[in-house]
Amino acid sequence: MAPQNPNSRTRRKPARSSAARTLARPAQMPTRTASPASPNAVIEFRGVSLRYDNGHAGLDQASFAIDRSDFVFMIGSTGSGKSTVMRLLIKELEPHEGTIRVAGRDLSSIPRRQVPFYRRNLGVVFQDFKLLPNRTVYDNVAYALQVTGHSRREIREKVPDILRLTGLSTKLHNYPDQLSGGEQQRVSIARAFVNHPPLLLADEPTGNLDPETSIDIMRLLYRINRTGTTVLVATHDHAMVDKMRRRVLEISRGRVVRDEAAGLYQRDESTREFATRMRATGERPEGV
Amino acid sequence: MRPKLNSTFNFGFFLRESLRAMRRNAAPSFAALAAVTVTLIVVGVFIPIVQATRSAANGVRGRVLVDVYMKDRANARADARVLGELKALPNVKKVVFESKAQALAQQRRQDPAAFALISGNPLPDTFHVYPNNPNNVLGIRAAIIGSAKRGASLDREIAKVSNQTQNTQKLLTVTRFVTITAALLAALLTVASVLLIGNTIRLSLYARRREIEVMKLVGATDWFIRWPFVIEGTIVGAVGAILAIVALGVAKAVLLDPLANNWTLIAAPHTINFVALVLVLVLAGIVVSALGSGLSLRRFLRV
CATH class of the missing domain: 3.30.70.3040 (Alpha-Beta Plaits)
Structure with missing residues (x-):
């Protein structure tokens, strides 16, 4: 395999880190990289490179794998390539080199016409929420179901459920511009999760939010993660990441420079414990 | 991943979507409607004029x-x-x-x-x-x-x-010129109307490009996004054509018909009859608007 070098470099690190979590599954060992796919990997990047037309490197030989039900942070400064990873995962961009597998399926094997069907298996959350401004909260969430051809009855059942989960039951008939940023992001998450996709991608989900609201959003993502959904969150908020104590992938100039499980935490921590810990550790370091 | 193939064509849903879009985007929809109406009025006036001119020229040439x-x-x-x-x-x-x-x-x-x-x-x-x-x-x-x-x-x-020889030559030149000019004007007018309607539609699509982007992100197929726009275009085209026809009909009844009784040129035998004109205008309005919506959308679907 061409991307042998970066593979071995980035993958040995998790193996070294003596975190409570067994991150380095056998399939991720350098010796086994030639095998088709890590059996448990939901996302697998192998030697993925992408250059933008202006010569700027989006990604440079990036390799990593994310297991099912993982909660992974991707950090890096602006322009480091986080968003490129996200856009590659939703197949908005095609890599120039390397292969990307999602749930074992090579993304390059998905024909253009099948992309919408592929995307229905992903939930995507953005910094700017990307809500439809002329639809109510209810309709915004319902749209994701209408697109996939759900019946009205199913929609009437599912949408209130997900809005209850995200704490928006009272805002059903409000329009996005009548909501706070945090509430809008909750709607966006509700929309992303209403189909119960196996994979949720969040690109700077707290970028526009204040610290307290950010914790709420992270808590919500964590709750979703606990239902078995794999969650990948891109952020530049180091403080937040440190407190979350989850696996962290750091990207710099398109390269994966760090990949480690960031610490000691109980895997089956409840969301309440999680929130308490988030608020307790550090005296508002995110306000710096 | 499990590809759910449910391309059931849900016309009711698409119709509701397009009506909702028109209600919410009243200004662009109105602009498109006005463009269609004005263009069709001009076309509706121009078709009989071109035809009368051509038949007059042909009469002379005959x-x-x-x-x-x-x-x-x-x-x-x-x-x-x-x-x-x-x-x-x-x-x-x-x-x-x-x-x-x-x-x-x-x-x-x-x-x-x-x-x-x-x-x-x-x-x-x-x-x-x-x-x-x-x-x-x-x-x-x-x-x-x-x-x-x-x-x-x-x-x-x-x-x-x-x-x-000289007279004949002149006559031929003049009538040929008149015929070609009329045909050219008709062609220009057609192109102008298509561009005008297409541009207006594109403008209203541009205002909604974020919406389209979101639709693509939640996994809507291109046609799922396109259908409401095409239906919207059809409705705008049909309503625009009807408005234009009403305007033309009123103008014909009030202005032309009294004159036609004592002025033979207007009642020229070879001009298109009104029913055919109505059909042409309605069809043109619908086809141009629907196609315009569907095609203009392509640019925004590339996500």
Whole structure:
């Protein structure tokens, strides 16, 4: 395999880190990289490179794998390539080199016409929420179901459920511009999760939010993660990441420079414990 | 991943979506509607004008012909022979014979006073030769008088061939110019209307490009996104066409019909009839708007 070098470099690190979590599954060992796919990997990047037309490197030989039900942070400064990873995962961009597998399926094997069907298996959350401004909260969430051809009855059942989960039951008939940023992001998450996709991608989900609201959003993502959904969150908020104590992938100039499980935490921590810990550790370091 | 293939065409949903979009984006929808209406009114006025112009020009061109005058001594046999020869020429549509007597009667009717002074009949037997196409009239004339070098005309019993080369030339040039201009204007107008409607639609799509982006992100297929836009275009086109037709109908009833009774040009026989015009306008409005929406959308679907 061409991307042998970066593979071995980035993958040995998790193996070294003596975190409570067994991150380095056998399939991720350098010796086994030639095998088709890590059996448990939901996302697998192998030697993925992408250059933008202006010569700027989006990604440079990036390799990593994310297991099912993982909660992974991707950090890096602006322009480091986080968003490129996200856009590659939703197949908005095609890599120039390397292969990307999602749930074992090579993304390059998905024909253009099948992309919408592929995307229905992903939930995507953005910094700017990307809500439809002329639809109510209810309709915004319902749209994701209408697109996939759900019946009205199913929609009437599912949408209130997900809005209850995200704490928006009272805002059903409000329009996005009548909501706070945090509430809008909750709607966006509700929309992303209403189909119960196996994979949720969040690109700077707290970028526009204040610290307290950010914790709420992270808590919500964590709750979703606990239902078995794999969650990948891109952020530049180091403080937040440190407190979350989850696996962290750091990207710099398109390269994966760090990949480690960031610490000691109980895997089956409840969301309440999680929130308490988030608020307790550090005296508002995110306000710096 | 499990690809759910549910491309059931849910017309009710698409219709509701397009109506909702029109309600929410009232301003762009109104702009598109206005563009369609105005354009169709202009087209609706212009189609009959172009047709009237063309039929008038063709009427003038239809009168282009060559007169062949026989020698005075020509007898019936010579006439019959020449008639055959003229008919055998290429590009001749028909030949009409006018005998000395007929010509005299005709002239007498036009100017009884002058012909009362004349005794006898100074007029020759005449053939009116009509070309199949006005542009061929000069070629026919040349064939009859023969080339200058040969000096021999078609038949020695022919005395003279009418010489209206200059007039005919002018007439042909002018009418051709009029016809081409009318056709060109019609083409330009069509292109302008398509561009205008297309642009207006594109503008309203541009205002909604974020919406389209979101739709793509949640996994909507291209056609799922497109259908409401196409239906919206159809509705806008149909409503615009109906408005234009109402305006045209009122204008026709109020302005044209009273005039048509005493002014024959407007009631020109070859203009399109109103029902056909209505059909053309409705179809054009719907097709252009629906296609315009569907095609303009392509740009925004590339995500």
